[in-house]
Amino acid sequence: GAGVSQTPSNKVTEKGKYVELRCDPISGHTALYWYRQSLGQGPEFLIYFQGTGAADDSGLPNDRFFAVRPEGSVSTLKIQRTERGDSAVYLCASSSYSGGPGDTQYFGPGTRLTVL
Amino acid sequence: GENVEQHPSTLSVQEGDSAVIKCTYSDSASNYFPWYKQELGKGPQLIIDIRSNVGEKKDQRIAVTLNKTAKHFSLHITETQPEDSAVYFCAASYSTLTFGKGTMLLVSP
Numbered sequence: 001g002a003g004v005s006q007t008p009s010n011k012v013t014e015k016g017k018y019v020e021l022r023c024d025p026i027s028g029h030t031a032l033y034w035y036r037q038s039l040g041q042g043p044e045f046l047i048y049f050q051g052t053g054a055a056d057d058s059g060l061p062n063d064r065f066f067a068v069r070p071e072g073s074v075s076t077l078k079i080q081r082t083e084r085g086d087s088a089v090y091l092c093a094s095s096s097y098s099g100g101p102g103d104t105q106y107f108g109p110g111t112r113l114t115v116l
Numbered sequence: 117g118e119n120v121e122q123h124p125s126t127l128s129v130q131e132g133d134s135a136v137i138k139c140t141y142s143d144s145a146s147n148y149f150p151w152y153k154q155e156l157g158k159g160p161q162l163i164i165d166i167r168s169n170v171g172e173k174k175d176q177r178i179a180v181t182l183n184k185t186a187k188h189f190s191l192h193i194t195e196t197q198p199e200d201s202a203v204y205f206c207a208a209s210y211s212t213l214t215f216g217k218g219t220m221l222l223v224s225p
Contacts (some may be wrong), residue, residue, distance in 0.1 A: 042217050056211065115131070
């Protein structure tokens with residue numbers, strides 16, 4: 001596709017359940033980012049992949065959160081033992097890594113996660 | 117880490133007026149400053165960005181200025197239109213993006 005896509009668009013789960021959120025980046029983009037956006041706030045960085053490896057995972061809030069990108073394209077954000085405080089919009093972005101400052105990041109539409 | 121402050125939180129203007137949104141950042145190492153527009157239910161869309169080797173950049177009705185000494189940057193929208201109504205986010209980056217809390221811009225016809 002032409003842009004970043006995310007599935008599902010909405011996910012409702014119960015406290016304690018496991019969820020997976022998927023991101024398809026723009027074709028050819030080597031860098032992929034996950035952000036979390038709470039209501040009325042700006043996106044908050046979670047993790048960044050360069051190719052298959054996590055280059056920076058300093059934003060992951062705790063060990064319940066994990067992300068993978070096994071083939072350097074599609075990425076999955078995994079949340080174990082979900083809590084009500086995990087409810088937010090999870091955004092994915094991708095960029096064509098240039099190695100210099102400020103690679104333009106293109107965002108997907110997000111997945112709205114609601115934990116009941 | 118980086119901290120980005122954004123003002124105002126809401127801004128109401130009449131169609132045709134100008135709108136200005138201001139941001140400050142804390143980390144002098146930041147060298148990339150994008151602005152995103154987010155409409156309800158959608159992801160942020162890049163509208164303009166500036167890098168630390170320039171002080172001003174313009175694209176049609178949108179301009180951004182950067183003052184690295186004072187660590188602040190601003191978004192200027194001229195001749196506003198109702199379709200400019202959205203939430204606007206500034207961000208600062210050295211390696212990863214840190215966003216401000218957003219400004220809700222309302223343009224009344």
